[in-house]
Amino acid sequence: MTKETKPTNLTRRALLGRAAAAGSLAVIGGGFIAAPNASWALTVNVISSHQMATIFQMARDIYPHDQIGDEYYVIAVKGYDSDGTKDMIAEGVAALDASAKAAGFADYLSVGWESDRVKLLTAMEDTGFFQTIRGGLVTGLYNQKAVWPIFGYEGESFSKGGYVDRGFNDINWL
Amino acid sequence: MVAKFDLNDDNVVVVIGTGAGGGVLSNELAQKGVKVVALEAGGRYLPEDYVNDEWESFGQLAWTDPRTTSGDWRVSRDFSGLPAWIVKAVGGATTHWAGASLRIQEHEFKTQTHYGDVEGASLLDWPITLADLEPYYDKAEKKLGVTRTNGIPGLPGNNNFKVFEAGAKKLGYKEVSTGRMAINPVDYDDRLACQQTGFCFQGCKWGAKWSAAYTDIPRGEATGNLEVRENAQVARILHNDEGKVTGVEYFDKDGALQMQKARVVCVAGNSLESPRMLLNSASAMFPDGLANSSGMVGKNYMRHMTGSVYAAFDKPVRMWRGTTMAGIIQDEARHDPSRGFVGGYELETLGLGVPFMAAFLDPGAWGRSFTSAMDSYENMAGMWIVGEDMPQESNRVTLNNEVKDQWGLPVANVHFTDHPNDIAMRNHAYQQGKAVYEAVGATRTFPTPPYPSTHNLGTNRMSAKVQDGVVNKWGQSHDIDNLFISDGSQFTTGAAENPTLTIVSLAIRQADRIASEMSQKNL
Ligand SMILES: Cc1cc2nc3c(=O)[nH]c(=O)nc-3n(C[C@H](O)[C@H](O)[C@H](O)COP(=O)(O)OP(=O)(O)OC[C@H]3O[C@@H](n4cnc5c(N)ncnc54)[C@H](O)[C@@H]3O)c2cc1C
Ligand code: SF4
Numbered sequence: 001m002t003k004e005t006k007p008t009n010l011t012r013r014a015l016l017g018r019a020a021a022a023g024s025l026a027v028i029g030g031g032f033i034a035a036p037n038a039s040w041a042l043t044v045n046v047i048s049s050h051q052m053a054t055i056f057q058m059a060r061d062i063y064p065h066d067q068i069g070d071e072y073y074v075i076a077v078k079g080y081d082s083d084g085t086k087d088m089i090a091e092g093v094a095a096l097d098a099s100a101k102a103a104g105f106a107d108y109l110s111v112g113w114e115s116d117r118v119k120l121l122t123a124m125e126d127t128g129f130f131q132t133i134r135g136g137l138v139t140g141l142y143n144q145k146a147v148w149p150i151f152g153y154e155g156e157s158f159s160k161g162g163y164v165d166r167g168f169n170d171i172n173w174l
Numbered sequence: 175m176v177a178k179f180d181l182n183d184d185n186v187v188v189v190i191g192t193g194a195g196g197g198v199l200s201n202e203l204a205q206k207g208v209k210v211v212a213l214e215a216g217g218r219y220l221p222e223d224y225v226n227d228e229w230e231s232f233g234q235l236a237w238t239d240p241r242t243t244s245g246d247w248r249v250s251r252d253f254s255g256l257p258a259w260i261v262k263a264v265g266g267a268t269t270h271w272a273g274a275s276l277r278i279q280e281h282e283f284k285t286q287t288h289y290g291d292v293e294g295a296s297l298l299d300w301p302i303t304l305a306d307l308e309p310y311y312d313k314a315e316k317k318l319g320v321t322r323t324n325g326i327p328g329l330p331g332n333n334n335f336k337v338f339e340a341g342a343k344k345l346g347y348k349e350v351s352t353g354r355m356a357i358n359p360v361d362y363d364d365r366l367a368c369q370q371t372g373f374c375f376q377g378c379k380w381g382a383k384w385s386a387a388y389t390d391i392p393r394g395e396a397t398g399n400l401e402v403r404e405n406a407q408v409a410r411i412l413h414n415d416e417g418k419v420t421g422v423e424y425f426d427k428d429g430a431l432q433m434q435k436a437r438v439v440c441v442a443g444n445s446l447e448s449p450r451m452l453l454n455s456a457s458a459m460f461p462d463g464l465a466n467s468s469g470m471v472g473k474n475y476m477r478h479m480t481g482s483v484y485a486a487f488d489k490p491v492r493m494w495r496g497t498t499m500a501g502i503i504q505d506e507a508r509h510d511p512s513r514g515f516v517g518g519y520e521l522e523t524l525g526l527g528v529p530f531m532a533a534f535l536d537p538g539a540w541g542r543s544f545t546s547a548m549d550s551y552e553n554m555a556g557m558w559i560v561g562e563d564m565p566q567e568s569n570r571v572t573l574n575n576e577v578k579d580q581w582g583l584p585v586a587n588v589h590f591t592d593h594p595n596d597i598a599m600r601n602h603a604y605q606q607g608k609a610v611y612e613a614v615g616a617t618r619t620f621p622t623p624p625y626p627s628t629h630n631l632g633t634n635r636m637s638a639k640v641q642d643g644v645v646n647k648w649g650q651s652h653d654i655d656n657l658f659i660s661d662g663s664q665f666t667t668g669a670a671e672n673p674t675l676t677i678v679s680l681a682i683r684q685a686d687r688i689a690s691e692m693s694q695k696n697l
Contacts (some may be wrong), residue, residue, distance in 0.1 A: 062540045118541060129262060134540055140547075142532035143229050150551030153494060153528040156226035158379045162369030163332075168496035171333040173489045174340045174614065 031140035040071040044081045047089050054093045054108050055080055055133060057164070061117045062134050063141055072147050081084070092129030099123060177401045179211050184435035186211045187688065188422055189442060190408045190451065193266015194677040195661035196442030197386030198317075198401070201394030202685030208692065210400045211434055212391075213424050214642055215407035215443075216262035219269065220388055226603045231376035235269055237262040237601060239585070241446065242574045246591040248623045250535035257588035258477075258627040260444055262406050265387025266446065267628070268674065269377045272499035273356040274522060275385065276671035277311050277319040280304040281509055282517075282562065285667045288504030288509060289516040295564035295593055296474055300666040301647035310679035317354035318384040318678065319363050328352045329359045329368060332496025334523045337487070337555040341610035342503050342521075349504035353522070356384035356675075365389070372525065375561035376499035406432075409583055410455040411439055411464055411657070419464070425581050438697055440607075442661040442681075445475065445630035449571045449663065450586040452634070460623045465651035465659075468641050471634060472571040475588065476668040479561040479596040482524060483607030484535065485616035486550035493525035493555050500525075502601060506561075506606060507670045515598040518670045519561025521607060526556065534625050547620060555611060556600040559603040560629070562670045564593035571633050629673050634663040648687045649680060656697050 033049045033056075034041035044052045059073045080089050097107040099120050105111045108120065124130050141147065157163060164171050178305040179186050187203055189196045192214040200212040216235075225231050236259065243250035243257045250257070261267045281288045291297075315323040322328050329352045331339060342350040357374070358367045368382040381388055393523075394400035405427035412433070413419045420434040441448045449472035453463040463471050503521040510518070526534060528551060536544055574587040604621040610620055637643025640652040649664050651657040662677050669676075691697040 007348075009357045022464050063548075064542060064545050067549070112548070133469075139229060139529070143529045148528050150490070151528050151548065152490070155527070157371045157495075158226045162371035162380070163495040164368070164370040166495075167492070168370040168372075169330060169336065171336050171491065174336055 002051055017147070035070050040074055042078060044066055046083055046086050047081050050109075051089050051093045052077070052081060054096065055089060058096070058107055058121065059137055059141070061114055061121060063137055064114065068147055068150055072141060072144055075144060076137050079136075079140075088129055088132065092133075095124065095127070095129070096120060128164070176395045177209070177398050179209060179401050181432060181434050184420070185209060185437050185663070186435070187438045187440060188213065188434055188436035189440045189660065190422065191215070191266060191442035191444065191447070191661065192264050192386060192391060192402060193261070193444060193661065194268050194386065194440060195681045196440065196676045197265055197268065198681040199440055199442065199660045199676050199685055200400050201390035202682050203689060204394035204397045204399035206685065206689040207399060208689055210281045210394070211436075212400060212402045213406040213408055213422065213434070214218065214264050214402060214404045216264060216404065218264040218404045219377065221377065221379045221381050224269075224379050224531075225372075226371065226373045226376060226379065228376065228527050233374075235261050235263050235377060239579050240577055241585050242577055242587045243589070243591040244587060245569070248537075249626055250590070252623070256626045257590075258444075258446055258630050259628050260446075260630065263387070264391055264402060265385045268385040269387050270375050270575065270628075271383075271385075271674060272374050272524075273497075274502070274672040275315065275318055275354050275356045275501050275675040276520070277596055278304065278307075278669040278671050278676055279507070282559075282667065282669035285517070289531070292516060292564060292595060294566060295595065296567050297565060298635070298637060298642055300665050301636055303632070306647075307676070307679055307683070310683045313682050314675055314679040317389075317682075318337050318675070319358055319365070321353070321355045321357065321359055322351070323354060324499075326362065327359050329355055329357060329497060329500070332370065332500045333491050333494035334496070334525050334555050335501035337491055337608060338501055338503070338557060339525050341614040343479055344613035345606075345609055347503050347505045350498050351502065352500060353502035355497070355499070360573045363389070368497060370605040372494050372496055372498060384469065392555055407581065408443070409581060411441070411451060412455075413457065413459065413464070413654070415426075417459060417654060419654055419672070436690070438656045438658065439636075440658040440660040440684075440688075442659070444661055445633045445663040446571055446588060447631040448588045448659060448661055450573065453573050454583055456566070465634070465644050465653045465657055467653050468643060470642070470644050473567045473569075474565040474635055475569045475571055475590060475630070476563050476565055476625075476632040476665065477590065478629045478668055479519060479563040479592075479599050480624040480629075481559045481604060482556060482622035482625075483559070483601050483604060483611065484554050484556040484620040484622055485554045485608070485611030486547065486618045487615060488617055490552050490553045492552060493523075494527055495527075498525055499523060499558070503610070506603070513602055514637045515595045515602065517562030517595070519559055519599055519603050520670055520672075521603065521610070522560060523556050524556050524558040535620060537623065545613055547618070550618070557607055559600065559607065560670065560672060561599050561603065562668050563596045565632055565635075566591075566593055629662070629668075631662045631665040631673060634659045636664050636666045647682045650687075658684060658688065
């Protein structure tokens, strides 16, 4: 069931050298994918690294926030590396790659421009696969406490005594 | 001493649900010496239990048992299993509510008279007037500690309000303020002053906002006349051969079916569950469900005409700081058909955190148009629109026999389609909301669609004539003397105002009526 993972030679340089030409991440094979800058790495067990890399890229294309690092998107999609979802992922990624091929690309990951990838996604927008990935991201991405500060959101405030003395009415530009 | 009543005690009043209607009614009856058993489907959570986290709090408090949807409303597409955002807990939706506490306007009690015939709408005058309710509004405002009543000052405005107020004034709006809120600006009635934490929807951890969970419920219990059984979900209401109700069957916290006898039953499960209970109680004598000789149980479901307008600016607003609903514009609340619709609407500030903003700003949207909006989150201001929607018989709660809950009972299907008047009013409100923000330099505005319903009304409506509704002017069912409806489902029409102050006023009034009818042995 579980694939043997052999994350050998994972120095930053080695990773960079093996990075796939397109897309923002390195598909290393052996169930292992990592960011080109080695800021994160993920081992997949059930689905293939190509499939994981594809849904990761989809996540970035569905909710693109240039100031949010890859690691948060990885957290949002890594749950799809599971028995319960592997068939849906396999079919969905295959369909996405097929439509990329039909549009003249090798596969989804090798489509260079976001706008071209968005065209492919728009065409499959009504599928259960797309809606599952998109719907899951609404909480999977935006409900991560670690991304809130990137939006400026301060989260819980009770333990700090609320904002009564901390700027609830401090607006100064009106 | 908290009371404990026997299951066979047939002298008690059983109240089903402990929210704005049921929680207040239970306490008011207990204060008068009436013995009450309140059955609440949810658990008990108090300020120390509430969490400053939108989804975690939702998981703790919200009603997530299955429901289904149909009709043309966008909620049915975006949130097909979640027609309403309401609560399953002691205190009901008063744990989640924002605290806006407005009286219904005089003409809104008489919409059939004032609006005339509106095609497709089942408008009806309430069998009571503003004058009938005024003494109870006075009591309710004291109970809730509503700002700008009884000498209580207004709340200070937060950043979100300041943007809204500045825009409103530029536009020439006159009636703009931090409104009438059941939130303490100063300590009142053993509750602390608001600390501006900004999590009013998640249960106020300071107790600054009124909620039945930590006011009426414990005070009723302290009389020794009220027993609240939590995690007790009523399945059906029972009756005898004379057609009088005799008790209720409920599933207790262990899932065991229990039967509590009753002298009077008051149904206050919110406008989705109350009709569902009546329909699930169908019998040989009442094949269409209890109190349903008119066929009106579940019909005329109203949810207020709602929507939101968010706006991005070139500088920070930080709308999440401070009270969730911090102020109001009331200039559009009048009835003025020259705007192209009957009835009116209120504009009220609203601030959501990042998690809810992502879910509600434009449900289903993706790509740069959506994410660039989220990127402006810190610079956003927001308001909610709440206006009168048209009652329509075809908008209704029915039983969905295809889908069962954990107890094996058919769930509520909520069918809703906007009336053309609702759409015209929403479009007007979107324009006005946008103009408010543009007047103070908004760089982009977002006309946000309605959220799952927080205001659920009308499904057991009050009527003078038996054939027009389910209950009379006391909330007593037309068909069965000792069966009352005590929640927002009694509303004949929705009015433009947030409903809770009226639900509470009706509950106080109904308690007077039930107590006096009981002492005169009419019940
Ligand atoms: C986020 C939010 C913000 C809001 N803000 C405002 C506001 O600012 N101003 C305003 O006026 N209103 C506001 N409201 C609306 C307000 O909360 C409701 O209108 C009000 O609480 C409804 O009162 P109710 O008695 O009809 O029902 P609820 O308060 O919903 O109470 C019903 C209770 O019955 C229980 N119940 C249901 N079925 C059963 C059963 N079978 N057996 C036992 N118990 C059962 C439920 O668990 C619940 O506790 C808001 C609501 C929400 C969700
Ligand atoms: S803002 Fe005020 S009322 Fe709202 S939760 Fe905080 S303390 Fe309570």
